[in-house]
Amino acid sequence: MRILSGIQPTGRFHWGNYFGAIKQYIELQEQHDGYYFIADLHALTTVRDAAVLRGFVRDAALDVLALGLDPERATLFVQSHVPEVSELCWLLMTGTPLGLLERCHAYKDKKEKGLKADAGLFTYPVLMAADILAYDANWVPVGEDQVQHIEVCRDLARSFNAHYGEVFTQPEARVVQGASKVPGTDGEKMSKSYNNTLGLFEPPNELRKKIMRISTDSRPMEDPKDPETDHLYQLFRLFATAEQTEEMRAMYLKGGFGYGEVKKRLADAADQYLTPARVRREELENHPEKVDAILQAGAAKARDRARSVLQRAHKACGLG
DSSP states (O other): OEEEEEEOOSSOOBHHHIIIIIHHHHHHTTTSEEEEEEOHHHHTTTOOOHHHHHHHHHHHHHHHHHTTOOTTTEEEEEGGGOTHHHHHHHHHHTTOOHHHHHTSHHHHHHHHTTOOOOHHHHTHHHHHHHHHHTTTOSEEEEOGGGHHHHHHHHHHHHHHHHHHOSOSOOOEEEEOTTTTOOBOTTSSBOOGGGTOOOBTTSOHHHHHHHHHTOOOOOOOTTSOOOGGGOHHHHHHHHHSOHHHHHHHHHHHHHOOOOHHHHHHHHHHHHHHHHHHHHHHHHHHHTOHHHHHHHHHHHHHHHHHHHHHHHHHHHHHHTOO
């Protein structure tokens, strides 16, 4: 099975990005043909500084490689390095109903809030469809909030195939469990837009300080507490072993502890879990030519696949 997924380089990755998506991508590479791209074209809807975007793209590549993406098992590349996708996007755009795009969440939400929305945001789902269809992807790992975009992709593929014949593979959404359940420092969903994130590669001392400042309730220390409703416990079990998690759960149910103790254990567990990735990232930073070679090789392989799909589409609709 071919897996396809992209991640936007709009800032440094945080715990929510990893446990909500990246970790699952890395696990899937063990058994499937994975194509993973850094979505710099999509990022243009929010990042308008060239130097900043280039830095974000570089950081994204370093991060996912350090976290365990293996270029021998999966294909990693930058979205804009495969221009065939942009042309395929136009072919799909010519048959995309406006009403379909008007119903999509990102555009609809901005419009309802009276916020400015440009053509890039409006047509974002079509570019996403081109990203998927260009590689004959079978599965697309997504959070529940992205399932609609996969349905749009399937609609566009079906419409194109109905007009021109069987050109595109029909992808299926593979819902990533827990993608929307990583809490931030305020208990809400971890998100850069909420300014409540904990960075994967923040300096350990700074990360520990942020953890110690996480907001908690004011219940007395002696009171028992429900671990399932507490965001500190939810964060702790992301990093802890089964034995550590059970021990922490029993402590919550019994009561008689302070949140400072939980925060300390969380910081220790996170530091132990993330240290190997920090070491790998530092090694990659010291050898930028290796990262360049990985991205170039990934783009070459992705272009070969996308070129084949684009040629099918060209032939089907009378181009070339």
